Amino acid sequence: MxxxxxxxxxxxxxxxxxxxxxxxxxxxxxxxxxxxxxxxxxxxxxxxxxxxxxxxxxxxxxxxxxxxxxxxxxxxxxxxxxxxxxxxxxxxxxxxxxxxxxxxxxxxxxxxxxxxxxxxxxxxxxxxxxxxxxxxxxxxxxxxxxxxxxxxxxxxxxxxxxxxxxxxxxxxxxxxxxxxxxxxxxxxxxxxxxxxxxxxxxxxxxxxxxxxxxxxxxxxxxxxxxxxxxxxxxxxxxxxxxxxxxxxxxxxxxxxxxxxxxxxxxxxxxxxxxxxxxxxxxxxxxxxxxTYETVRGARIEDVGGILELIEPLEADGTLVRRSRELLETEIHRFAITERDGMVIACAALYPFPDDKTGELACVAVHPSYRKGERGAQLLGYVERRAREQGLNSLFVLTTLTAHWFQQQGFEAAGVDALPGARQSLYNWQRNSKVFVKPL
Incomplete structure (x- = not known):
């Protein structure tokens, strides 16, 4: 066109x-x-x-x-x-x-x-x-x-x-x-x-x-x-x-x-x-x-930008759907990359302190900015937050982006590698692959 x-x-x-x-x-x-x-x-x-x-x-x-x-x-x-x-x-x-x-x-x-x-x-x-x-x-x-x-x-x-x-x-x-x-x-x-x-x-x-x-x-x-x-x-x-x-x-x-x-x-x-x-x-x-572009923790006013970013990925099945209400409740879990007021990447960290591990979830990068290593930069930010919380590893569940996570140092694992509380919530119909990365 x-x-x-x-x-x-x-x-x-x-x-x-x-x-x-x-x-x-x-x-x-x-x-x-x-x-x-x-x-x-x-x-x-x-x-x-x-x-x-x-x-x-x-x-x-x-x-x-x-x-x-x-x-x-x-x-x-x-x-x-x-x-x-x-x-x-x-x-x-x-x-x-x-x-x-x-x-x-x-x-x-x-x-x-x-x-x-x-x-x-x-x-x-x-x-x-x-x-x-x-x-x-x-x-x-x-x-x-x-x-x-x-x-x-x-x-x-x-x-x-x-x-x-x-x-x-x-x-x-x-x-x-x-x-x-x-x-x-x-x-x-x-x-x-x-x-x-x-x-x-x-x-x-x-x-x-x-x-x-x-x-x-x-x-x-x-x-x-x-x-x-x-x-x-x-x-x-x-x-x-x-x-x-x-x-x-x-x-x-x-x-x-x-x-x-x-x-x-x-x-x-x-x-x-x-x-x-x-x-x-x-x-x-x-x-x-x-700073024209920055990586930072998300705030409540970022909810709209995150929803706009992740909706296409939810529609094609790459990400699990999240309601606005859930996102507002969990916004403190999210980190974003902001470019001149626009959310161009996001990721969330859900810690399991008793198991010294955390789940990396909702990783998304805007299609126009996927060639600039922004996903890796955001991952580095989340890893620093995880270490600050005393976590020793991260795990991720994915259906379509396994190769990218392997490039970032994640290794394939079974469902039994998940914390017990997360295993009980595992969606067998979705059949996501599990990857783990030591910190």
Whole structure:
């Protein structure tokens, strides 16, 4: 079935609704790298940003301008000089900076003003507001280099930005800052984005660029990093000559200073912004101090998620049916794997203290997450709980998943290996196989 069929669209919309509710009223800082502003996907990105605005998200849009500034200076015969990823900006170069940034501001204002019938922005009526929201200071002289009109962010005018958000406007920040003395400074767009996100207490910092994809040594995409892990990657100088270095630094800075989540997205992926924000697994790299996926003991509010997970397995006979009432009574026996608010795996431990053993029951993993060793991780958690209770072994009864339990170290045994109290409850019609694992 095509992903564009009405049934699949309804399915996607239903599953996106928790994120629509969660994001409403939140503040997101979104940075578009300079190369995107002359690229073929810019109009689509603006449409997606307009959608976020229509859903009640408070947006701060930060735009880069590095390639446009370089092009302006080249046309003017001015050579660009960089030190530590910063352009040394003399007076003639500053003229090129202002011309490039001014042109990009007008371009973005024009795109946000689109309202053609039968287009994604029909009747959008979005006001894009720019101004002197970024207060800068000079970099000065470092390591013998006078950076002249290159600056750093001194502060962000948070009150003014919030006033614009309260009026329903999208705020645009450019990589140019004003000083209290009236001077203009060329500032790093990534620094503007991360500093604004921190100052505003933003819920998300989203950095978008061409080919902005972080891979591991096996060329697999890194989906989640802590700030510490991101810092180690930066220390290895893997991205020294690419935009990724600056953008990962900004994400790490934000995530280490109170911003809940920082996202790095490859804008070449069509709909990357929507996929990242409104699907459970997203499509980019998340930098966060929070635990996106965790294994923990179940709580009463997890009952609905566990029932939704196990119902298909009960229907095909893999698991014995449990009523909601029974599950609520026994919820303290359960452990779950939670991924961004969704129960994706569960297992229960029923101890038999007199026999120093426990039954592992109701083991289930969501079909979409069965290739990530989550069952084994959850089993490890249950085994630790069993040891804490003084148990020496676990046993399991299964009809369809014997091979998986054998892979986890369980060995076949007879019904007589069960504790006496469990033997009396054995269902001979179901004829489950018994497996035991010493702890």
């Amino acid at each position: 095509s992903s564009t069929t009405p049934d699949n669209q309804v399915h996607w919309f239903r599953h996106s609704s928790p994120y629509i509710n969660a994001h409403r009223g939140r503040t997101f800082v979104v940075m578009l790298a300079g190369e995107l502003l002359d690229g073929p996907r810019l109009a689509t990105l603006i449409h997606d940003l307009a959608l976020l605005n229509s859903l009640g998200i408070k947006l701060v849009l930060v735009h880069g301008a590095r390639p446009q500034i370089s092009a302006r200076l080249k046309d003017a015969g001015i050579e660009s000089t960089f030190e530590q990823h910063m352009r040394i900006t003399d007076a003639p170069a500053l003229d090129g900076v202002m011309a490039a940034v001014g042109a990009l501001r007008l371009k973005l204002e024009g795109l946000f003003s689109m309202g053609l019938a039968n287009s994604p922005m029909h009747n959008a009526s979005i006001r894009l507001v720019s101004g002197n929201f970024v207060v800068a200071k000079p970099v000065g002289v470092r390591n013998g280099f006078d950076y002249q009109h290159t600056g750093e962010v001194r502060r962000i005018d948070v009150d003014a930005i919030r006033q614009q958000h309260n009026a329903g406007n999208v705020v645009l920040l450019s990589p140019v800052g004003c000083s209290p003395t009236g001077e203009l400074f060329n500032v790093n767009a990534e620094e503007v984005a991360s500093t604004a996100a921190i100052a505003l207490g933003a819920d998300k910092l989203i950095l978008m660029g061409n080919d902005l994809r972080l891979n591991d040594g096996s060329d697999n995409q890194l989906r989640e990093l802590s700030p510490q892990e991101a810092g180690k990657l930066l220390a290895e100088d893997l991205f020294q000559d690419s935009n990724i270095d600056r953008q990962l630094t900004a994400a790490c800075h934000a995530a280490s200073n109170g911003v809940g989540r920082a996202h790095l997205l490859d804008a070449n992926v069509d709909g990357a912004l929507i996929k990242e924000l409104f699907t459970r697994d997203g499509c980019g790299t998340l930098v966060t101090r929070e």
